[in-house]
Amino acid sequence: MESPRTVALLDVPFRVLGPTPLAPYRLGAQLRAAGLAVRVHDLKPALVARIGRGAYRELSENDGTGKFGEWLFSTHASGDRGRDADDAFLDRFAADLGPLRVVGDPRRWLRRVRDEVVPEFLAEACASVEAAGVPAAVAFACESFQTNAALAVGRWLKRRHPQLKLVLGGTGLPAELGQPFCPAPWIDAVSRTGTDGLLAPLLQALVAGRPRCESGER
DSSP: EEEEEEEEEEEOOTTOOOOOOOHHHHHHHHHHHOOOOEEEEHHHHHHHHHHHHHHHHHHHHHHHHHHHHHHHHHHHHHOOOOOHHHHHHHHHHHGOOGGGGGGGHHHHHHIIIIIIIIIHHHHHHHHHHTTTTTEEEEEOOOOTHHHHHHHHHHHHHHOOOOOOOOEEEEETOOOOOOOTTTTTTOOEEEEEEEEEGGGHHHHHHHHOOOOOOGGGOO
């Protein structure tokens, strides 16, 4: 079942746990005023249930360990994985693994979560979005440590539904679009920081099948 004029706003790991973020609901109000139906999906609890609240908080609230949260999703976002690259990354930042000792051996735990838990999470995330009907467009607002999770969820959704339009935005995106954005052809548009007022017309255009506007250039 498809929902042809619906936009799904997805909140993915590793945004910090706490009060409900207001940004998706403010954007949702703008989109409804523009004539679109809107759903907000908080996908974070699905991962918290799998890795535990303590580990999730270390990965979302600690600047030193947040990079490992991005690493968990990086191969699922890019499709590339190499043991040597894994070891080099974990060796380089070995001094930052300390807070993750709450899970035992941090390296072993990180690899298990990446290889076993994250695919389960991605499958559940897709099912959650699809349950109420496949939307016409999905938008991700990336803040701290959310970029690779958004790219990975988007990649899985696009493989299942090639017609789906995907928009990536938020303060977590670098000012200059480089890695990991260049190898992400499944993202249809990127909304740079400071262009929030253009998101509603951008999503209207994508839902209507019109060419994407310059403010959402990839």
